[in-house]
Amino acid sequence: MSSVESAVVPDDYSRRIKDSRNVRGLTQEQFADLVGVSFATVNRWENGQSRPNNLAWQRIVELDNQSRRELLGVPKVSEEESASAYHALDFSADPNAVSAVAEAHRLAYGHLFNTAFATETSLIDPLPHQRIAVYEHMLKQQPLRFLLADDAGAGKTIMTGLYIREMLSRRLIRRILIVPPAGLVGNWEREMSKLFRLRFHILTGADARDGNPFTGPESDLIIVSIDTLAGERTFGRLRETTTEPYDLVVFDEAHKLSANREPDLRIRKTDRYKLAETVAGAGAHDDSWKLYWSTRHLLLLTATPHMGKDFPYYCLWRLLDPDSLSTQDAFERFPNEARQRHFIRRTKEEMVRFDGTPLYPQRQCDTLSYELDKVPGGEQELYDETSDYIRDYYNRAQYLNRSAVRLAMSVFQRRLASSTYALLRSFERRLKKLEGLIQDIRAGRLTEDQLQRNQRKLDRELDDVFETHTADEETSTRDGSEKHEYFEDGAMGGTVAANLAELEAERLKVDGLLRKARALFDSGRESKFETLRQVLGDSKYVDEKFIIFTEHRDTATFLVRRLEGLGFTGQVAQIHGGMPYREREQQVAFFRKTADVGGAGYLVATDAAGEGINLQFCWLMVNYDIPWNPARLEQRMGRIHRYGQQHDPVVIVNMVAGRTREGRVMSTLLDKLEAMRRELDSDKVFDVIGRLFEGVSFRDYLEQAVTGSDPDAPVQQLEGKLTEGQVRALGERERALFGAGGDVRQSLDRLNEETEQENYRRLLPGYVRRFVEKATPLLGLRIEGDPGGFFSFLPDRPRALDPLLPAMELHPPETREKLTVYKPDDATEAIWLHPGEPVYDRLAASILNRFGNDALRGAVFVDPKVEDPYLYHLALVTVNNRSDRPHATPGVLVDEETLEGREHPKNVETRLVGLRQTKDGTVEESPVEHLLLLRGAPGFPPSRIPLAALANRMAPEANAYAQKEVAENLEQAHRQRILDDLPGRLEFINHGFDLRNAELAETRARVSRKAREGDPRAQADLSEIKAHQRSLAAMRNRRLTTLQAEAENVRAGEVELLAHALVVPARDTEVVEQFDADVERIAVYVATAYEERFGAVVEDVSTPELARRVGLPDWPGFDLRSRRPAGLSAAGTSFDGEERAIEVKGRAGTGAIEMSENEWWKACNLRDRYWLYVVFDCATPRPRLVRIRDPFARLIMRDRESIAYTITPSVLMEAAEEAGTLS
Secondary structure (H helix, E strand, O other): OOOOOOOOOOOOHHHHHHHHHHHOOOOHHHHHHHHOOOHHHHHHHHOOOOOOOHHHHHHHHHHHHHHHHHHOOOOOOOHHHHHHOOOOOOOOOOHHHHHHHHHHHHHHOHHHOOOOHHHHHOOOOOOHHHHHHHHHHHOOOOOOEEEEOOOOOOOHHHHHHHHHHHHHHOOOOOOEEEEOOHHHHHHHHHHHHHHHOOOOEEEOHHHHOOOOOOOOHHHOEEEEOHHHHHOHHHHHHHHOOOOOOOOEEEEOOHHHOOEEEOOOOOEEEOHHHHHHHHHHOOOOOOHHHOOOOOOOEEEEEOOOOOOOOHHHHHHHHHHHOOOOOOOHHHHHHOOHHHHOOOEEOOOHHHOEOOOOOEOOOOEEEEEEEOOOOOOOOOHHHHHHHHHHHHHHHHHHHHHHOOHHHHHHHHHHHHHHHHOHHHHHHHHHHHHHHHHHHHHHHHOOOOOHHHHHHHHHHHHHHOOOHHHHOOHHHOOEOOOOOEHHHHHHHHHOOOOOOOOHHHHHHHHHHHHHHHHHHHHHHHHOOOHHHHHHHHHHOOHHHOOOOEEEEEOOHHHHHHHHHHHHHHHHOOOEEEEOOOOOHHHHHHHHHHHHOOHHHOOOOEEEEEHHHHOOOOOOOOOEEEEOOOOOOHHHHHHHHHOOOOOOOOOOOEEEEEEEOOOOHHHHHHHHHHHHHHHHHHHHOOHHHHHOHHHHOOOOOHHHHHHHHHHOOOOOHHHHHHHHHOOHHHHHHHHHHHHHHHOOOOHHHHOHHHHHHHHHHHHHHOOOOHHHHHHHHHHHHHOOEEEEEOOOOOEEEEEOOOOOOHHHHHHHOOOOHHHOOOEEOOOOOOOOOOEEOOOOOHHHHHHHHHHHHHHHHHHHHOEEEEEOOOOOOEEEEEEEEEEEEOOOOOOOOOOOOOOHHHHHOOOOOEEEEEEEEEEEEOOOOOEEEEOOOHHHHOEEOOOOOHHHOHHHHHHHHHHHHHHHHHHHHHHHHHHHHHHHHHHHHHHHHHHHHHHHHHHHHHHHHHHHHHHHHHHHOOOHHHHHHHHHHHHHHHHHHHHHHHHHHHHHOOOOOEEEOOOEEEEEEEEEEOOOHHHHHHOOHHHHHHHHHHHHHHHHOOOOEEEEOOOHHHHHHOOOOOOOOOOEEEEEOOEEOOOOOEEOOEEEEEEEEEOOOOOOEEEEHHHHHHHHHHHHHEEEEEEEOOOOOOOEEEEEEOHHHHOOOEOOOOOEEEEOHHHHHHHOOEEEEOO
């Protein structure tokens, strides 16, 4: 490895830059970020297309030297450490720069000022049930071990994203692993990116071939499918000691982490469950599943936590608290109050909007029956002959116990009901398989004995994907096929033929059926499609969008061709499981567009592609064929019956050949569901189809309909299987399991009040806009365009834009010159600047890097409300958990050297603190935003204020105050919380170990009896049980010791001072007058009296103490909060109730008024709810009141200063709603 050695650019700079980058394990983009240039520049350097200048080369030399120091173990001094190092306070810095640094810190810790800050920085408006889950349950549980079990369509992805955003903002997590079924991977990546600006990396099995994908910069945010992660190669990478532990792991569709107890009491765990239990720290199934770490935070998501069996439900809970819930008995004794800390479930009926209206529309399900034509060579004839073939071979296969052949016949039966084209394609594949076997036998490549052995092997290997998998689990194979197509292809090779003659006889039969199917298809007759065409042409649905679902890609292909043949070319979108994820996204976008801009009117989709794609902008769905797995029917409905659907009702049309044997069974099912919906006056029945059929194979009914002697038998059996009583009983059982719920509607008044309060705490868009406008000129940039709309950054000096370019390159090219600070309706139309967005974060980082030292030198500010100078310090206080090394799976031995490098204090809490220090040394807490309310005094000589000379001695005293009075108090509060919970936790854990010990003793006695009876497996089981018993006591001691030491390990971190200010009184007479206490008192009286005329309740919030009393921030940005009721005024005029935030300005006579930046940007946030009340002539007997609504929009800014906005009387009068004296 060559290193960079000189500040003179050498001739082999290209190779050396590449070596320097590779030593640090960086991509070109990341290296560019460090050097401060664009990705394209680094790319040109490494390709020898351009040469770095001396300044850039010097930076590369510094990076290379730093890498060598790290390799030699020499401690490095980071930019952050350098910026926070001690600097002499001389207060000579630019106040604008110091203010920008303070604002950058405040916005970076936005959750300290608005506890729901993630709702500001995400493209969502959380619903009541979502806010309750995230802010009242999940964020309050540390560490998070939670089962979120709301009904389907409730937005569990949104709740997860909101939680992640809040936890990242609080610096409580960094590495996140999301593990969904394969079919939902793309949906997770899209939702996290689009709604939360979280750039997760999708990991595939191929990523684990050449290296460890769980290391490196891109590994912090990973999405990987459950089956990929449970695979030997990928899980092997996760086990490597180079993998840093993940702070949060999310398992979506967690009910598929299945474990069952067999009749012999053995526990059968799927690989999915083995993966989950080792990640959760619940033990490892065997050595191959052991990790050296377990996750601290675990989130399980499912709409169906209990699938009819108690033991699998317990196994899910065991993942959350393995020690306390060590046995099923321990779980059953776990009190309901303790369960509610780990669990929440709300049904669709419980979910409402903030106004109390239902969240979900009704579903109208119509069964549309069509008849097969009966002409010679027509549909009925093909149906009858195909059914005879299926019946004959199915019954022969059943007699011979050939499951593969039975599955092959079920494929034909499904496709027979789907479309003629799908059926003929299956006949083609069947014929090809049979001809291949015939040729192999004739050529001597296959004997008849080998044929039988191969068939028995196929019986063991084949699994009906339609029956055992739901749509979200389907993935495409390497050749681009859907997963069920791979199964169907395998099933086509199943045969009952024992010899060459029988193979040739079946070939003859299949060839005849294929000829009939092809002739029918070529004729263009398809009764089912003609019926569909009538639905699409119904006058009720003119210009409406339709989704048409089918199980088979062949049918989808047929539908697209026929629709285009009707003249809809260029109007049909299509998605299927073999289509790359990005292409699916493009097709959905095509379907979403309206017709006037070239959008599609129809979307033809297979189940494999439909799951995970939200289509609530459409309200019409046609099930061209009905899935045999009822859960798949439920999933289809969920694509349009979900939050965001604006049409009531949504319409679902189910197409069935009502006079066929299968059609009668299907019609019975669908009619029963509709009858139950009417009887129950609720469409909840459609949400529980899968659970009603738990343990019952609907496929059996359909196969029996074709193969049985009595076609009415399955219909009669099905009649007794679906009743209103079953749905009610299911509801009662779930209420007993999960609790009554219903908390959402009962909480609406409180939630509405809380969201009202949050409006006053919002930081976006006003304070972000202020920061952007303040930061850009400091960095040599200017804003081109409208800051209130769209704008771009232009450099005022060479290379000023370079630090932002790598972040901008993460966005589409068309948005890079279209920036905004306002939340856009369409996430793709512009770059929305806010904390957490890369361009904004890079802008803020540039301010901190460039002016962090200036903030530590301090600047001079003016406070017009004081008479004596004081010092103001901005500090960062942290509390850490110093014991947080990775938690190994129980029984895993990892050398101390491996763990030593992983032992980093985990952040428990971080807080920004403002400190006000007077000349007598008194220190007290002051609001963080206080510094931002002051006016800068550039050019003011600090030497004129004696306090400035004492600052270097006084600053350490302020630091000590923050350490003792803030940091250590926070430390004590966190310790006390742990100690308060400790007795209960110790009791649960001891109880869990006791029950586990008793269970092992009982199991040992049972297995010992079997061993004595000669059971060969029992002896091995007995040895394993004895080993577990021996280790149990040590496990208990370790767990209790760790728990009891938890409080002691919580320690306050070192306080870090971030910025300083020398604050002096105002000397300008005009400024002092504006803050005259008597004038201000009169103005507030006039404004209050005016509001009380309307029956308003008026609250004075003009001081931090008064603001805190009503739940507002210390400096809310206005003086009065007025709550007007609806009704009649004293004059008899009617008016609507409303809430006003009123800023009051008073003048002794008539003159310009001044709004502070804090007031101005609060007006920007609140807009129509913000009022400016100006009271002139306060020194006379007849004060005059001028009222301006939304001053941010209506006032013209004149004479703008660094920290305030001055508005003249004439401008005020032009904008006023009315003016007059108070009578």
